[in-house]
Every structure is written in structure tokens, then in C-alpha cells.
Amino acid sequence: MKIKKRDSSAILNSLAGGVVPNRGIQHIMVGRADEARQIMTDLDNVKKGSSVIKFFIGPFGSGKSFIHGFIKQLAFNEKFVVTSADFTPERRLYGTEGKAVALYSELMKNLSTSTQPEGNALPSILDKWINDVQTKIMADKEYGTVEFDNPDFVKDVEKEITNVVSKMDDLTGGFDFARILILYFKGFVQDNQDLQRRVLRWLRGEYGTRTEAKADLGVRDIIDDNNWYNYIKIVSQFVKQIGYSGLVVNLDEAINLYKITHPQTRDKNYETILKIYNDTLQGNIEGLYITFGGTVEFLEDERRGLFSYGALKRRLETNRFETNEFRDLSQPVIKLTPLKSDETFLLLQKLRDIHAAHLDYQTTITDDEIKRFIIKEYNRPGASEHLTVGDIIRGFLGALNILHQNPNYNREDVFGKEEIQESQSSTTYSRFSRTEG
Numbered sequence: 001m002k003i004k005k006r007d008s009s010a011i012l013n014s015l016a017g018g019v020v021p022n023r024g025i026q027h028i029m030v031g032r033a034d035e036a037r038q039i040m041t042d043l044d045n046v047k048k049g050s051s052v053i054k055f056f057i058g059p060f061g062s063g064k065s066f067i068h069g070f071i072k073q074l075a076f077n078e079k080f081v082v083t084s085a086d087f088t089p090e091r092r093l094y095g096t097e098g099k100a101v102a103l104y105s106e107l108m109k110n111l112s113t114s115t116q117p118e119g120n121a122l123p124s125i126l127d128k129w130i131n132d133v134q135t136k137i138m139a140d141k142e143y144g145t146v147e148f149d150n151p152d153f154v155k156d157v158e159k160e161i162t163n164v165v166s167k168m169d170d171l172t173g174g175f176d177f178a179r180i181l182i183l184y185f186k187g188f189v190q191d192n193q194d195l196q197r198r199v200l201r202w203l204r205g206e207y208g209t210r211t212e213a214k215a216d217l218g219v220r221d222i223i224d225d226n227n228w229y230n231y232i233k234i235v236s237q238f239v240k241q242i243g244y245s246g247l248v249v250n251l252d253e254a255i256n257l258y259k260i261t262h263p264q265t266r267d268k269n270y271e272t273i274l275k276i277y278n279d280t281l282q283g284n285i286e287g288l289y290i291t292f293g294g295t296v297e298f299l300e301d302e303r304r305g306l307f308s309y310g311a312l313k314r315r316l317e318t319n320r321f322e323t324n325e326f327r328d329l330s331q332p333v334i335k336l337t338p339l340k341s342d343e344t345f346l347l348l349q350k351l352r353d354i355h356a357a358h359l360d361y362q363t364t365i366t367d368d369e370i371k372r373f374i375i376k377e378y379n380r381p382g383a384s385e386h387l388t389v390g391d392i393i394r395g396f397l398g399a400l401n402i403l404h405q406n407p408n409y410n411r412e413d414v415f416g417k418e419e420i421q422e423s424q425s426s427t428t429y430s431r432f433s434r435t436e437g
Contacts, residue, residue: 016398020068022069025069028347034327050283051281051287054292054334056291056293057293058296063389067293068084068293079114080248081111081247083250086253091103104231108204122200127188129243130185161185165178165182176220177238180199183199233285236286237286249289250293254295255295258295270308271309338389341374355397355400373415
């Protein structure tokens, strides 16, 4: 297998640790071809000016986090800015005592681009934009070079920046956002890193009081629990204005909204989802692709899930003509099922080859041994109720490590005996297929 060392390292280390790799997902993508095509269609529509909301719903271990990782990689290829956050008891769509703005701050911290995929890309996004504006002004006005000591050059750059950010004045919060960006440019010109840090602190929603923000920056408002979503919309507009395709926001662990015990607070969170849903589908916002990852209970429980909120239930009910064979992936809700047995088999084949390529050795693991490994895993007590594909992956990578480092290790301890009765193999494998499918 031809794979970059950095990609193979990310894949093996991440999957062994039970998390989704930030790189190289295309090398291990199996069983999601239809979803991938729909995601590409959605991203293309967002590039053309629309906005999209999607709910990826499935049981634990069905691949929701993996889909989010795949979306991130596809979005990078299409020149999107991407961010993500998990819901927690302290990070919500609606809340008091900083619980909603904490979600916004996490999203701003995790802003990433193809050149800075690990997050914290906000400063580089702003700096690249300013550098691009300078290059444009140099060409348009025929300046020989960047001339920060030339007041005319600085004035022309500031005028161009003002022209871009003034387009957001009509959005709620857009005026202060524009003023903040101009302050960032002044800090850039003056090499005033303290001013730039204060601007970044404001943009990340880290000012606790308006008084402090006014003293530091002269702006009249801050990003807080009440207005944070307005600034997500502003950011999506801004990144499109400066040359990106749009903003992708992946929100995971939505079960933590379902777990909110106070009914009014839970409904307020669902009301925010309804607002986002309406904004995206009615064309009130441009350049935003936002996804939620949650369990079936989070969606369909009529006592505490999204279906407990009547307006959302009407909007999110599955197309009544959809079947397991004939799916409608254009609807807001996409239901995920764990990988089927043949797809898991293909995935383990890929991991076997990636492991060998990464450590530069010739693998001796046969396809039959991989099949026996899967069967052996599903024959363990309680496996049918609790074993996930992620568990199988971690176990398989652990086995590869042991066998590579200890060539004399008894392979039967890993893969089981070769003389498994054909009837047992067939029965277990078909049960596995039904369970995963």
C-alpha cells in the first residue's frame, strides 16, 4: 500500500486509542459510499450559496464520529473552514452561566483549514486574509512592495478590509465584528501583538463583561450565551467573503442534550436546533454546513428526544417511502448502521496493509485469518450485545503489534484454530452479518 507515513501514523495511533484519525481517512473508508456522495453534493450546494443541516443518527459504534472525520477531510479538499465540538453538560446550544458561549468558544478554538487541520486556525485565517488584501492592493495600486511605513498604502489596505467587513453590517452583531477585524489589522500593521491577542480573545467569546471589552477594545458588545449563534452565522459569511467555500460545523455527542434533566432547558436547546434548521432550509444564512451526531433515542424518544418537540418531529420524521434498500439521503436525517461483516473484513484488510506499510515489513496475515479473527471476536461472551466495530479494530491492531514484535507468538491465540468447523464458521459469520447490518 502506498501511504504517507504521517497518514499511516495518524490512522494506527488514533484507531488504537479509540478515536477518529485527523488524517488519511480515505485509506480506511469502507461501506459509506452512498453517504459520501450525498456529503459531496451537500458541500457543493453550500459552495454555491445555500446552507445545509444534517443529523447523523445511529447507535453507539455505528460510525457517527467517523462520518464527522470524513466530512472534515472532504471539506478541506473543497476549501472549507471546518470546526467541531462535542456537547457536554458544560457545553450546550442554550444555557446560562456560560454554558452556551462555552460551545462557541470550543468551536472557535477548533477552527481548522487544510493547511492547519489540528485547529487553532483563527489567527492564520486572519493573517492570510490580510496578506491577500495587501497583495491585491500592491497589484491594483502598483505599489512596489508592502509599505507599512507608507500611510497611503496602509489607508488603501484598510479601505479594502473595510469594504469586505462592511458587508456584514446588516447581520446582527456584524457591526462590532467588523470593527474588531479592523482593530486586528491595526495590530498587524503596528506589530501590536497585545492588541491582536485581545481581538482574538473577543472573537473566541472569552470576554466575560461588556465593561472589560469596552475598556480593552472600545466595542459595545461581547459574544455571550444569548447571541453566540449570530456570530456563527457571521463567521460563515466572513470566511466566504475572504475566499473560502464556507464553514462546516460538526457537533457530536448530542445525547448530552437528551440527558438534560430540566424540561424547559432541554426544550430551549431543541428550540435552538429548530432555529438553525429553519435558517438553513429557508435560505436565511449562506455558506454553512452544520451536522449533529446523535443516537436513535436523541432523535426519536417522544418524552425527551427531538421528537418530544412537536415542530422538530414534523420536520425530522423519516421519508415514509424509505426502506433499508431504498434510502433518501437528501433528507435532513441520515440513519447509520454499523458496518456489515464483509465491510468489516475489508476494513481489517486495509489496516493489515497499512500496518505493514507503516512498519515496512511483508505481512503474513492471511485473509482467512482475518475472517477467523472476526468470528472469534463475536464468539466471546456478551459480544452480540456489546461488541462494536471499534472494539474489533482495537483488538486487531493490538494483535498486529504483538505478532510483528513477537514472530514466535502462537497465532492460534489470536485467530483461533484453523480447523474451525465449517458449520460453526458459517453460522457465526451469518449472525455477525445480521447483527452489524
